[in-house]
Amino acid sequence: MKTEALKPNSEFLKKARKQRGLILISIPFFIYFFIFSYLPLWGLTMAFQNYKPQKSFFEQEWVGFKHFENLFTDPDFYRIMRNTLGMSIINLVLGFVTAIAFALLLNELTGPFIRFKKVVQTISYMPHFLSWIIVCGLVSNVLAMDGGILNELLLALGLIKEKIHFMGKPEYFWWIVGFTNVWKSMGWNSIIYLAAITSIDPALYEAAAIDGYGRFGRMIHVTLPGIKSTIIVLLILNAGWILNAGFEIQYILGTNGLVLDVSETIDIFVLKRGFGRSGGFAFGTAAGMFKTVVSAVILLLCNKIAGWVGEDRLV
Amino acid sequence: MRKSIGDKIIDWIIVFIMLLIIIVMLYPLWNTLITSFNEARDSIKGSLYLWPRKWTLFNYQSIFKTDKIFKAFMVSVSRTVITTILNVLLSGLLAYVLSFKDFVFRKFLTVFMVMTMYINAGLIPTYFLYRSLGLIDNFLVYILPGMVGAFNVIVIRTYINSLPPSLVESAKIDGATEMRTYFSIIFPLCLPVLATVALWVAVGSWNSWFDSFIYAPKQELSTLQYEMMKILASSMQTGVRQPDYLASSNQTRNMVTPNSLRAAMTMVATVPILVVYPFLQKYFVTVNIGSVKE
Numbered sequence: 001m002k003t004e005a006l007k008p009n010s011e012f013l014k015k016a017r018k019q020r021g022l023i024l025i026s027i028p029f030f031i032y033f034f035i036f037s038y039l040p041l042w043g044l045t046m047a048f049q050n051y052k053p054q055k056s057f058f059e060q061e062w063v064g065f066k067h068f069e070n071l072f073t074d075p076d077f078y079r080i081m082r083n084t085l086g087m088s089i090i091n092l093v094l095g096f097v098t099a100i101a102f103a104l105l106l107n108e109l110t111g112p113f114i115r116f117k118k119v120v121q122t123i124s125y126m127p128h129f130l131s132w133i134i135v136c137g138l139v140s141n142v143l144a145m146d147g148g149i150l151n152e153l154l155l156a157l158g159l160i161k162e163k164i165h166f167m168g169k170p171e172y173f174w175w176i177v178g179f180t181n182v183w184k185s186m187g188w189n190s191i192i193y194l195a196a197i198t199s200i201d202p203a204l205y206e207a208a209a210i211d212g213y214g215r216f217g218r219m220i221h222v223t224l225p226g227i228k229s230t231i232i233v234l235l236i237l238n239a240g241w242i243l244n245a246g247f248e249i250q251y252i253l254g255t256n257g258l259v260l261d262v263s264e265t266i267d268i269f270v271l272k273r274g275f276g277r278s279g280g281f282a283f284g285t286a287a288g289m290f291k292t293v294v295s296a297v298i299l300l301l302c303n304k305i306a307g308w309v310g311e312d313r314l315v
Numbered sequence: 316m317r318k319s320i321g322d323k324i325i326d327w328i329i330v331f332i333m334l335l336i337i338i339v340m341l342y343p344l345w346n347t348l349i350t351s352f353n354e355a356r357d358s359i360k361g362s363l364y365l366w367p368r369k370w371t372l373f374n375y376q377s378i379f380k381t382d383k384i385f386k387a388f389m390v391s392v393s394r395t396v397i398t399t400i401l402n403v404l405l406s407g408l409l410a411y412v413l414s415f416k417d418f419v420f421r422k423f424l425t426v427f428m429v430m431t432m433y434i435n436a437g438l439i440p441t442y443f444l445y446r447s448l449g450l451i452d453n454f455l456v457y458i459l460p461g462m463v464g465a466f467n468v469i470v471i472r473t474y475i476n477s478l479p480p481s482l483v484e485s486a487k488i489d490g491a492t493e494m495r496t497y498f499s500i501i502f503p504l505c506l507p508v509l510a511t512v513a514l515w516v517a518v519g520s521w522n523s524w525f526d527s528f529i530y531a532p533k534q535e536l537s538t539l540q541y542e543m544m545k546i547l548a549s550s551m552q553t554g555v556r557q558p559d560y561l562a563s564s565n566q567t568r569n570m571v572t573p574n575s576l577r578a579a580m581t582m583v584a585t586v587p588i589l590v591v592y593p594f595l596q597k598y599f600v601t602v603n604i605g606s607v608k609e
Contacts, residue, residue, distance in 0.1 A: 012419065015417070015419050016419050019415075019418055019419060021492055021493035021494075022412050022415060022418050022420075022493055023419070023420065024493075025408060025409075025412050025493060025494070026409075026412055026420055026424055029405075029409050029412075029424070029428075029463065030424065030427065032462065032463060033427060033428055033431050033463075035444075035448075036431075036444075036459070036460055037430075037431035037434060037436075038431075038434070039444055040436035040437075040440040040441045040443075040444040041434065041436045041440070042440070043436055043437075043439065043440025043441070043443050043444060044436060044437070044440055046439065046440065046443075053443075102336070105329050105332060105333065106333075108325070108326070108329050109326075109329060109330070109333070113326065113330065116330065116333070119337075120333045120336065120337060123337050123340050123341060124336065124337075124340055126340065126589075126592060127340060129518050129522075129588050129592060130522070130585060130588065131521075131522030131523070131524065131540055131584065132522075132524075133522075133524055133540050133543045133544050133547065133584075134543070134581050134584055134585060136547060137347075137543065137547050137577055137581055138343040138344065138347065138581075139343075140547070140550075140551060141343065141346065141347065141350075141574075142343050142346075146359075146361060147358075147361035147362070147363070149342070149343075149346065149364075152362075167551070183339070183340070187340075214321065214322075215321070215322050215325045216325070248525070252544065252547065252548070253551075255547075255548040255551055256551040267438075270437070270438055270439070271438060271529075274438060274439045275439075275529075281439050281443075284438070284439045285437060285439045285440060288437030288438055288439060289437060291437075292435055292437060296433075
């Protein structure tokens with residue numbers, strides 16, 4: 001009996017002994033991931049405590065879901081969620097429409113325009129690699145009151161009578177964030193669609209041409225349906241990140257204090273409350289945990305849906 | 316297929332739209348470039364569109380003469396170089412270990428690692444962890460949390476698995492240790508994918524400012540991006556005091572403005588990215604598509 005129970009085990013040991021070099025290398029990595037990714041999870045207990053940094057873990061006072069109740073009844077909570085969801089939806093819709101349209105148009109550049117297409121692609125991917133600080137600096141230059149190029153352009157074209165203080169008007173803020181995101185990632189996001197387009201059967205285009213479809217018709221009736229499954233899967237997957245409306249651009253462009261009402265997202269809320277007030281650590285942790293848990297649920301759901309849809313469409 | 320006149324018109328409309336897009340993408344950077352080479356007092360007058368009116372290198376000189384900015388630049392360079400080297404070496408090593416299909420802990424370690432891409436304890440627990448590790452206001456806070464990246468490991472492992480396994484086996488038979496096999500055989504073979512990962516890590520490290528802001532607020536550890544953040548914030552908040560190196564020094568008071576200084580800093584922060592960009596572009600299509608498949 002004993003030897004039999006040990007048998008698979010000893011085989012494992014034999015293999016492990018042979019691979020002791022690999023195991024030896026793995027151990028530091030295991031410890032590294034444990035410390036930097038799993039250990040901080042322990043800190044989530046703060047969300048259920050009346051956390052005081054100077055006290056040890058065993059001296060903390062447990063308060064159950066008090067911080068979560070405070071969060072849901074917080075006067076700012078509704079505003080924060082509205083901003084987060086509002087900007088997320090704008091980013092999602094604008095981001096998708098522009099990236100797809102851009103990919104469709106790029107795809108039409110063929111023959112003598114192929115080198116031009118390469119140039120456009122190279123330039124359009126570039127902003128993706130710039131930091132948000134740089135991008136926000138550029139945005140605030142372009143939209144500035146004195147010398148901002150957009151104001152001067154609109155004035156010169158006679159579209160406006162006097163300069164607009166874009167950065168100070170709450171009604172513009174979400175759109176500024178949305179279009180800045182488009183500027184930064186439209187080219188980058190189009191890569192995946194361009195790749196999907198290359199897998200469309202060229203015979204379909206010829207057939208459509210014989211059927212009398214023009215350039216535009218082929219774009220709408222061949223190219224677009226050809227990448228439909230990619231679009232749907234990506235849309236669902238991206239919808240999973242709905243609570244990640246962004247942090248950096250809203251934080252940086254919000255520093256002028258004029259648009260805080262519409263700029264603050266849930267990440268900024270966590271930062272400001274967590275570090276801002278005495279005793280805010282526990283509340284901030286609770287708010288962050290709320291975001292993580294809800295996000296995880298939405299993300300899992302969306303991944304599942306994308307899986308079903310993806311299989312469906314690919315068959 | 317010969318193109319009809321209608322098709323040709325469509326071609327030129329598309330070319331026109333693309334030219335507009337190129338202008339929108341490039342002009343903000345171009346405008347910053349000419350502002351950085353134009354005299355600060357002259358820039359205030361505005362209408363600077365295509366070319367500097369009064370050429371000067373003074374904006375750049377004042378960046379590198381300002382002790383704080385120069386130090387921040389050096390911190391940025393060191394953190395980027397160190398993080399990149401460590402991340403590539405270590406991610407590659409772990410990828411090598413996980414590339415053995417019969418490794419006893421392969422599955423466990425892979426799941427353990429991939430999970431780190433999804434779990435996130437949040438800002439405050441992370442802050443407390445770093446504090447108890449003594450990383451707050453410590454240069455190591457720029458290095459340690461980014462030493463290995465799960466995603467990078469997966470990308471490199473996929474590459475290693477596409478290599479002929481006989482290469483690794485022949486090294487094994489000669490009695491080489493794992494470390495030796497990795498450094499003398501796998502590492503040189505993986506250079507293309509490692510170069511890609513290196514560029515990714517370098518760009519990420521160079522661009523980050525949040526870790527300075529939260530974990531290393533000490534002035535000596537400030538990075539170029541964080542200094543830019545401070546200048547940007549002060550130039551956006553009209554009437555709020557500027558960083559002291561702008562306000563206090565009488566000599567430079569009239570010679571540089573926050574805007575000109577920021578323009579020059581933007582160029583200093585952008586140029587390294589533009590330099591590595593062509594190399595990045597060579598590889599990122601595959602990596603981008605790979606990331607969706609994962």
